[in-house]
Amino acid sequence: MRRAIYPGTFDPITNGHLDIIRRAHRMFDEIIIAVADSEAKKPMFSFTKRVEMVEAAIADLPNIKVIGFNNLLVNLSDELDANIIIRGLRAVSDFEYELQMGYANASLKKELETIYLMPSLEHAFVSSSVVRTILNFDGKVEHLVPASALELIKCER
Secondary structure, three states: OOEEEEEEOOOOOOHHHHHHHHHHHOOOOEEEEEEEOOHHHOOOOOHHHHHHHHHHHOOOOOOEEEEEEOOOHHHHHHHHOOOEEEEEOOOHHHHHHHHHHHHHHHHHOOOOEEEEEOOOHHHOOOOHHHHHHHHHOOOOOOOOOOHHHHHHHHHHO
């Protein structure tokens, strides 16, 4: 079975994330979306709410699981018997960070491979931080987040 992990804080999940998930879904037998606790990043949404938003956004996709985690990604990959990590790249700045993280993970576990996917052009500018900024000013985010997640965002605010 080809199993991959797509980790992130998903604060909140965006249409860009969902684009990566849908495209990766065609490549792997199973995808585990791993929502990082990431309290150090001071997320806008609670850990539980972020997991709930991701679950709602992927409800129509088979063979995708959503879990929360609060440990090293390499340890999680051992627990899940998954040696492929999926990461999204929007810009050169993403590449520099993701390359560094990919190398760090590989230094801890040589069998761990990181696959980088670019979002579709229409989602290339979408990031959770852009969504959070717009939300802080009560702006419109309907075109940036999955409808199911938007409902949960509205309930939270």
